[in-house]
Amino acid sequence: MSSFDLSKMVSTVDNLSTCLDIMLCCKSPEGGKEIIDTYDNLENLVTIFENQMNTLKKALVREKNARQSYFQAQLDDLKKMVNRCEHMIMNTPINSNNFNGNQQYNQNETKENNSNCLNSINNISMSPVRSSWNDTFSPPENSLHQNTTMSTTIMGQSKCQTSKHVLDIPYIQLVNNEEMNTVPKYMKGRLTSLNIxxxxxxxxxxxxxxxxxxxxxxxxxxxxxxxxxxxxxIQQSNVGQGQYFVTAEDITKYSETKVDKTTLNIIPILRHLKRLKESRIGGFIYYLPY
Structure with missing residues (x-):
């Protein structure tokens, strides 16, 4: 004798009842309209969902392209930095090559020539511009650039060489790793002494x-x-006579280096390391070497 499954029978009856209700609803005009309205609502929801998905897809594509452009620009900047560093390395003179004749070095003759060089330097005008400029510069005495003279002895002959430029420009000294360690982390981020x-x-x-x-x-x-x-x-009258300065426009125009966000982030580090001062006058920003 087969066993009777009551729960299964109840489930089957419920399904048949549901099917009967649907059939009766379809025969009734009001029931058919309700089904059609429900279908239209579902179709509208699907259409809205598809539109939102397309909008989201377009937004993601735009974000992807923007980030690709940003990272490509960063990569180009890094390549420029690498090229500039390679250029600096290739053009850095090696002092040891200039002194192959040290065995014939004559100290008395060198001291005499150095003295002559210093006398020549003292006769150089300390003004960065010609006297035709009415507002004559008067830089401080300690603004002479280091390494202004160079005495070399080649094949027993000592020669005094001076830079082809006037020697009173206060060039900014480079930064070493020890100095970079004194810069707060929040200020330098991932910047290194090479970037500075x-x-x-x-x-x-x-x-x-x-x-x-x-x-x-x-x-x-x-x-x-x-x-x-x-x-x-005009700018000199704002900054003060005798004070050397450059602006962001000067850096971009006369060094072919774009003053971008990275450069502006480095300026506070130069101020922290006493390499640069910043003066804001009349809506302009002037960068003054120490």
Whole structure:
């Protein structure tokens, strides 16, 4: 005798009852309309969902492209830094190569030549511009750049060499790793001394090229140089006579280094390390070497 499953029978009856209700609803005009309305509502919900999915997909694609562009720009900046560092390494003189003839070094002759070099330096005008500029610069005595003279002995002959530029530009000294360790973590982030020195080199180049123009006679200047000359004269009256300075525009124009967000993040580090001072006057920002 087969066993009777009551729960299974109840489930079957419920399913048949549901099917009967659907059939009766379809035969009734009101029931059929209700089913159609429910179907339309479901279809509208599906359409809305698909539109939202498409919108989200487009937003994700835009975000992906933006991040790719950002990271590509960062990669390009890093490549420029690497190229600049390689250029610095290739053009850094090796002092040991200049002293192969040290066995014939004559100390008395070298001291005499160094004395002559120092006398020549003392005769150099301390003004970064020609006397034709009415507002004459008067830089401090300690602003002479180091390494202004170089005595070399080659094949027993001592020669005194001076830089081709006027020697009173206060170049900014490079930063070493020990100094970088004194910079707070929140300030330097992932920046290294290499990143800092790239910006320092750019500022030094801008200073050198800028004041090279200021030393020329007005009659020898081109129109663009003359316009910059006159603008610097106005800026100098704001900063103060005798004070060397550059602006972000000067750095970009005369060192071919774009002053971007990374460069602006390095400026506070240079202030912290006593390499640079910042002066805000009349809506302009001036960077002044220590």
């Amino acid at each position: 020195n790239v910006v320092i080199e750019s500022i030094n180049i801008a200073l050198e090229n800028k004041y090279e123009i200021l030393r020329k006679s007005k009659t020898a200047l081109k129109k663009k140089e003359l316009d910059a000359y006159n603008e610097w004269k």
